[in-house]
Amino acid sequence: MNAQAHGYTGLNIRGLAGEVGIKAASIYYHFPSKAELGAAVARRYWEETARDLEMIREAAGDALSSLGRYPEIFRRSLEAGNRLCMGSFMSAEYDDLPEAVKVEVQTFSDVNIDWLAKQLLEANITATQDSKLRAGAIFSAIAGAQLMARSRNDIKLFDELIEGYKLAGLLPSTQNSMSE
């Protein structure tokens, strides 16, 4: 939670220990290092996202409307205290991350891209060989939109950028409401 709001460097062992009600040194009984603690946080984050993606797919029914709801995942992160998704968040300080954390961060984008590629294929938007490329493009574009919306502290900007992606043809234009 701390890591999601402030990144890996922002993850504070002494502060976290205080929240939990133990001393900083005691953290090292549960985790061998800050690196492993960070990896555990990141792991939990992408696992949660994987569950969210499954839920979206089930709730939406078909692949096309699943794709339409995909940006919600990143939007929710912004809503919850204007946070970044762990993936793009930590990528910024990627060079300085311990290996164990890097692995989890990469898994996060893998989970997202695999899911997107599957929906794109099922919705007949891309051919088999193009699905991965298009999925990556969508993921990176939305991560970028989230990054920017956060820096402007402006969720409406996120919605506008997503709209811009739809108009340009990067995202499929799904009719979410009946009225249009």
Added chain:
Amino acid sequence: MNAQAHGYTGLNIRGLAGEVGIKAASIYYHFPSKAELGAAVARRYWEETARDLEMIREAAGDALSSLGRYPEIFRRSLEAGNRLCMGSFMSAEYDDLPEAVKVEVQTFSDVNIDWLAKQLLEANITATQDSKLRAGAIFSAIAGAQLMARSRNDIKLFDELIEGYKLAGLLPSTQNSMSE
């Protein structure tokens, strides 16, 4: 330079002092705080980018091929030690940035988006009222691509994502070479 590679938190006063050949305390004769130092670095970065954009425009001749060369700016950052552009880089730790630094980071994206909007309009790709939206979409998408390519340590991935944006219609498909 340090800040571009490791972000604001990575900017190390004691280390920087060592590189310059003075003591850490002496830094405070030249800059009142790390915040102002960071702001100065960020300012210099967007000023340099503004010059690069002018150069691209002049070298390319017309607006359409200027747009085609725009991703080069972000690509060069990756080439130079797999770095991130200051804009997306610092956005990740945005919450924790001092005000003075935030201002410069926002100016960076303003400079980019204004330039893009101008080219889009001149190239007749967007109408006046849509130019800003499309410019923002392009900027955030490319920043996202850079972010991801960096996290994979893979410049080829950046090129692929840009290609994906072109195929999807977000970026104009410019013919850079004669042979195709």
Added chain:
DNA sequence: ACCTGAACACCGTTCAAGT
């Protein structure tokens, strides 16, 4: 099995003092 105090080398920052 779980926690602690004390110490280590780091960090940004201040300030009185040196040239």
Added chain:
DNA sequence: ACCTGAACACCGTTCAAGT
């Protein structure tokens, strides 16, 4: 005008010691 040493409160980490 520019630099310094010494101190401050922070940080992650280690380790011997406590229950």
